[in-house]
Amino acid sequence: MSNRFFLFLLIFLSGYAIYKISAKKPEPEVLSGEYWKNQALKDIMPYWTEHSRDTMSGAFYTTLDSAWNPAGDQNKYPSMVSRHLFSYSTAYLLSGDEEYIRIAGTTARWLMDHAWDSEYGGWYDALDIEGNPVQTTKSTFVQVYAITGLALYYFVTHDTTVLDFIERSNELLETKVWDSPTGGYFNMMDRDWSVIDSKKSFSSEITPVSGYLFYLYLATRDEKYLDQIDRILGITVNKMIDDTSGWILEDFDKEWNYISRVRDGSEINTGHNIEAAWMLFRKYLVTGNPSHLKTGQSLAARIIETGLFNKNDIWLTSAGRIDPSLKGTGTYWWIQAYGNMFSLYLYHTTKDKEYLENFRRGAQFWDSGFMDRKFGDTYFSVDSEGKVTDATKATRFKTSYHSIEHCILNYLCLNLWVNNESVELHFRINSSKNGEFLYPVLIEDTSVKVKSVTGKANDNLSFPIEGQGIRLPELNNYPLTVILTK
Numbered sequence: 001m002s003n004r005f006f007l008f009l010l011i012f013l014s015g016y017a018i019y020k021i022s023a024k025k026p027e028p029e030v031l032s033g034e035y036w037k038n039q040a041l042k043d044i045m046p047y048w049t050e051h052s053r054d055t056m057s058g059a060f061y062t063t064l065d066s067a068w069n070p071a072g073d074q075n076k077y078p079s080m081v082s083r084h085l086f087s088y089s090t091a092y093l094l095s096g097d098e099e100y101i102r103i104a105g106t107t108a109r110w111l112m113d114h115a116w117d118s119e120y121g122g123w124y125d126a127l128d129i130e131g132n133p134v135q136t137t138k139s140t141f142v143q144v145y146a147i148t149g150l151a152l153y154y155f156v157t158h159d160t161t162v163l164d165f166i167e168r169s170n171e172l173l174e175t176k177v178w179d180s181p182t183g184g185y186f187n188m189m190d191r192d193w194s195v196i197d198s199k200k201s202f203s204s205e206i207t208p209v210s211g212y213l214f215y216l217y218l219a220t221r222d223e224k225y226l227d228q229i230d231r232i233l234g235i236t237v238n239k240m241i242d243d244t245s246g247w248i249l250e251d252f253d254k255e256w257n258y259i260s261r262v263r264d265g266s267e268i269n270t271g272h273n274i275e276a277a278w279m280l281f282r283k284y285l286v287t288g289n290p291s292h293l294k295t296g297q298s299l300a301a302r303i304i305e306t307g308l309f310n311k312n313d314i315w316l317t318s319a320g321r322i323d324p325s326l327k328g329t330g331t332y333w334w335i336q337a338y339g340n341m342f343s344l345y346l347y348h349t350t351k352d353k354e355y356l357e358n359f360r361r362g363a364q365f366w367d368s369g370f371m372d373r374k375f376g377d378t379y380f381s382v383d384s385e386g387k388v389t390d391a392t393k394a395t396r397f398k399t400s401y402h403s404i405e406h407c408i409l410n411y412l413c414l415n416l417w418v419n420n421e422s423v424e425l426h427f428r429i430n431s432s433k434n435g436e437f438l439y440p441v442l443i444e445d446t447s448v449k450v451k452s453v454t455g456k457a458n459d460n461l462s463f464p465i466e467g468q469g470i471r472l473p474e475l476n477n478y479p480l481t482v483i484l485t486k
Contacts, residue, residue, distance in 0.1 A: 030363035031356075033415035033423065037094050039371075040407035045091045047376030048084070048400045049103070051393075057130045058110045060084050060399075066391035067375055073396065075134060078115040078123040078146040081107060083401035085149025089156045090408045093442075096426035096481065101156070108153050112165055115146065120192050122172050136191040140177055140204040143169060144211050148401075151212040155219040158438065158472075159430040166216065173208065174228070182255055183235045198254040202272045205232060205240065209279045214444070217286070221439055221469075226286065233283055236276055237295055245321050246302050248276050266318035266326045270308050271335035273299055274315070274342045281345040285444035293349065300346055309358060312386050313365040315339030330383040333370050333398070337406035340366060344413045356418065363410070378403055412443050422451060422485040429475045437469040440482045451483040 029035045051068035052060045059081045063072035088104035091097065114131035115123050117138075123146040126135035147169050154162045176193040177185045185204045188197035209229050217225040239256045240248050247268045251259040261267055280296030283289065303309075306324045308316045315335050320326030343359035346352070369386045370378045380390035380398055392398065415421040425440055432438075441448045446468070453463040453470050455478060463480070464471045470482070 028364060028367045030360055030367060031414060031418065033411040033413075033419060033421060036407040036410035036414070040091060040404055040411075041095055041097075043371060044377050044400060044403050044407065045087065045100070048087070049099075052084070052400075053103070054129070058114070059107060059131070060394075062394065062396050064392070064394035066372075066379075066393060068393055074129045075396075076115075076127045076129060076131065077125070077142060077396045078111060078127070079142040079144075079148075080396050080399055081111055081115070082146045082149030083399040085111065086152045087149075087400035087404040089149065089152040090404050092428065093152075093156050093425050094408065094411070096479065101428045104153055104156075108150060108159070108162055111146065111150070112161070116165065117191065121168060122176075122189075122193070123169070124191075137188055137196065138191065138193065139188045140173070140185050141207065143173055143177070144204075144207045147208075148211040148215075151215045151219070155215060155442065156426075157428055157430040158432055158436070166212075170208075170216075170228075179254065183231075183239065184252075184256070186254075199259065200252045200254070200256070202240070202248065202250050202269065202276075205236060206272070206276055206279060208232060210275055214279075214282055215442070218442055218444070219439060221437075229279075229283060230287075233280060233292065236279075240276075242321065246298065247319070247321060248273050248299070249321075262321075266328055267321050268319040270303065270315060270317055270319060270328065271332070271338050273303055274335070274338045277303065278338065278342045278345055281342075281349050282444050284349065285345075297350075300342070304358075309339065309362070310384060312384065313361040314369070314382065314384060314386060315362065316384060328384075330381055330389055332381045333378045334402040336362060336366055336370060337402050341406060341409050341413075344410070344417070348413065348417045366406075409443065416443070416445065416448055416484065416486050420486060422483050425482050425484065427480040427482065429472065429478045429480060431477075432472040432475045434472075434474045436472045437466075438472055438480070438482075439469050441468050441484060448484050448486060451485045453483075454481045455479065 052064060054061050059076050061070050062074050062076060062080060065071045085104055085107045088100050088107060092100040092104060114127060117124060122138045123143055124133040124135060125137045125139050125142050128134050147166055150162050150166050153159065154166060173185065177189060179186060184200040186195050186197060187199050187201055187204050190196050209232050213225050213229050242249050249258055250269055251261060253259060277296045277299035280292045284293040306319050308319055308327065310316055314331050317328030317331050317335060340359055340362045343355050343362060347355035369382050372379055377393060379388045380392040383389050412423055415423045427438065440450065450465045450468060450470060453465065455461050461473055
């Protein structure tokens with residue numbers, strides 16, 4: 001062969017290699033806050049708006065298959081409906097799009113009109129498709145998540161009617177469901193609030209903290225919510241952590257004796273341990289209590305050292321209590337989302353770039369493994385290699401909520417904690433008294449500053465900034481745009 005041929009071959013192979021590199025799909029910009037804002041508003045919420053809303057009877061369809069077709073149980077659960085309310089409130093917060101706040105408002109009214117027990121108070125466990133009660137028991141899980149969406153709606157609107165429902169709901173949990181002698185919330189009550197299941201579980205104990213109490217505190221700055229958080233996390237640390245393994249366990253009887261649910265030995269719920277550690281970090285960021293940081297870091301170290309964030313960048317579902325090698329065989333969308341948010345909070349509290357790298361890896365898998373590029377939103381579950389195992393779009397437990405919370409917190413934390421960039425948030429003040437405060441910071445960081453506040457064009461209203469608060473004049477259905485910065 002001639003030198004000319006070798007030269008031609010070399011040029012051809014070099015050109016082909018450049019073509020292959022340029023043709024490779026670029027990695028998503030997951031460390032950009034704007035990426036997550038766009039994902040919420042372009043890849044998630046439009047699909048829920050188009051396919052999930054029950055425009056005939058109100059609220060949302062409960063069960064939707066992989067292509068958004070109604071399938072299976074269509075009873076409506078206040079917990080499910082309110083988690084959509086969280087999402088639509090958040091979508092308005094991110095966009096200022098009037099359609100989102102309109103849907104949020106009608107959803108809040110539907111909940112208060114249909115799901116609230118006007119005789120005994122609290123939220124029915126289940127309604128039929130038209131909104132009539134079909135299950136009048138009151139499980140703690142449903143009570144908590146019914147408050148969750150209302151809390152975000154209040155954060156955005158300062159709607160006093162909604163705040164009244166929130167406070168009455170929370171008071172019922174405190175007076176009817178909290179076990180004063182030994183601590184903790186019972187699992188389930190009858191319609192009149194008599195206890196019918198006195199067992200205690202992770203889902204009954206921690207979900208008030210992660211679901212609404214931090215958001216209520218950030219919206220109101222009322223110390224009573226911090227006190228409640230502190231009491232719940234105290235029970236978590238003192239009663240729910242296994243002395244032998246150091247993991248947070250799932251189920252207990254009234255006296256806090258552990259009830260094992262062992263099937264294959266993988267009885268430790270990764271998502272719940274991540275959730276507990278994340279809540280301890282959030283409490284530390286508010287109060288500076290070093291014991292919360294220490295316990296959160298201990299849990300975090302156990303989660304990471306056990307290899308539950310695997311080589312494929314997936315947060316596996318479970319681990320063995322006694323044998324840590326017994327790991328789950330895949331994960332759910334909500335655990336991957338929690339793992340990503342947990343990584344950001346770990347990075348912020350430690351400044352260790354390893355955790356920011358974990359976020360990047362987990363977020364890229366979220367984008368490539370969980371986002372459904374054909375039908376929108378996310379798949380329900382994948383295996384440990386990243387193959388989709390369930391593409392269901394909606395159930396009574398899978399709504400838009402986890403994906404949208406993931407987006408809003410990623411947007412805020414990346415812009416403010418990682419990239420030193422401002423964020424823009426939109427509020428629609430339903431009503432306010434002269435001198436009332438709006439607190440627009442949705443993450444636990446006292447160093448975040450309110451840079452600017454703007455209302456309607458050509459208005460002469462004044463919005464004085466005092467610390468992280470904005471002093472409001474008397475307003476009615478009034479839009480505000482707030483810029484936050486570090």
